[in-house]
Amino acid sequence: MKSSARLDDIRIIVYFSGKILIGMSLIYWIPIFTSLVSGEYKVMFDFILSFGLILSVGAGFTLLGKAIKRPSWTHGMVTAAVSWIMAMILAAFPYWLSGHYLSYLDCMFDVMSGLTTTGLVMIQDLDHISNGLNMWRHLLTFVGGQGIVVLALAIFVDGTGGSYGFYVGEGKDERLFPSVTHTVSSIWRISLVYLVIGTALLWVAGIAIGLSPGRAFLHGLWVYMAAWSTGGFAPMSQSILYYHSALYELLTFLFFMVGSFNFALHSAVIRGNRKELFRNIETLSFGTTMMILSFIVGWALMKLKVYPGIGMLIRKGYYQLASAHTTTGFMTIYANQFANEWGNVGLVAMVVAMLIGGSACSTAGGFKGLRIGILFKAILQDTKRLLNPSSAISIEKFHYHGERTLADQQVRNAASIVLLYVVMFTAVVLATCAAGYPIMESIFEVASITGNVGLTIGVTSPSMPTILKYIYIFVMWAGRLEFMAILASIGFAASLFKRSRR
């Protein structure tokens, strides 16, 4: 009886994973169209083949599985975790067919890096890849920023109570509207409106710096997708440094800053509640840490006389810091300049920025400003309790889409996630050191991986040890889904294992 119940659970998970893969297959038409327009027929056939593969697997899953009952939270969480892994395996196929990768593992690394909006790359000869493949890279990061499950929910799944579990499983726990369907379609509407504005502005900026109109449009579109998703992929291996343009840097800065805001904040501001920008605990927390770290980076870089003037200090120092804090990963310096020029104080400030990250329910990674704000409020409350008489009641409030009273459960949730991040970060730093990399380089690179940032000090490369590639893929996945979906999947797998042994 119980084993048939478990089989039903598996069938539900398989069915909805299939739906998500079918939803994802729809985006293949964008690189197919790009390749066709660019006259890249070999690339176009690669994508058609890959489309056939993901559609077949997705359809096969929906046939094998069955939506026997309304999906529970566990189903939603496990489905989110499973579909991300399946998407990584299948979306790597066009990369592999392109011949720009040394192994299928490197292809999967780049897909996971894209979907999780990390931005680290294993690709060979990035500066000479086809338009179709470049479109695919940036599309993955754009869709990953919103969430592949969010994409499928917007298309296929109705707004039943069970569908909320899928949404939460992807590391988003904020309902913009009471209905999940309304919430996910709102996320996509906001992203697409910004996509049009951002691409248009970067297109003009590209033409202004001398790119041809067609190239300026494609670069504008791709760079915008990566900026909004706080992804960090760029069409050229030199990242944003390639453009040598203060205007391009300013525009990308604005888009990745806005991209790192919470979707609930976007929704509130767009609906007319502009005061939320200045009162929200998350923007206050982000602003505070950003100011403190800016001061430290300015101090550290000037002490070492790294940059000759204030202009360069802002364009190199501040841009890198903002890119790190929003977990974007765009660079206007070379990777080895971090190790050779920035000094330990500057690097530690960058590590802290990468670990804190952007906002909850946004495209950004890291601990998130909301959790830092809540933990700070909890410390403040505990300090007040110590200082006040024992009979005094200390109530701490914060503003987050309305006034809220700090509850122990919120503090516990925030502390658990931050603790999990710290444990994973420490373990992976140890693994990177064990693989032979110096301690400061290991700390920097692992902070970048854990926070889904994408800045690199030079550790991540096709020649790094294979075991580290597997570990980094896991860390990007766990960091993006914020552990809950993975813990639920482990629990689910353990329960299956236990029953099979009885």
Place this chain on the structure above:
Amino acid sequence: MVERIKARMEASPAAQGIAAELLFALALGIAGCLMIVLGAWIADIL
């Protein structure tokens, strides 16, 4: 042209919201730049 954009903006709360978000990001950017300059200035005089 500017008048037309202004009229459109006034008629659309969404456009005003987007403008507010971009201005807020710009303000954060300017504040961060000032902090980095302050840090550099203190490092220079110490």
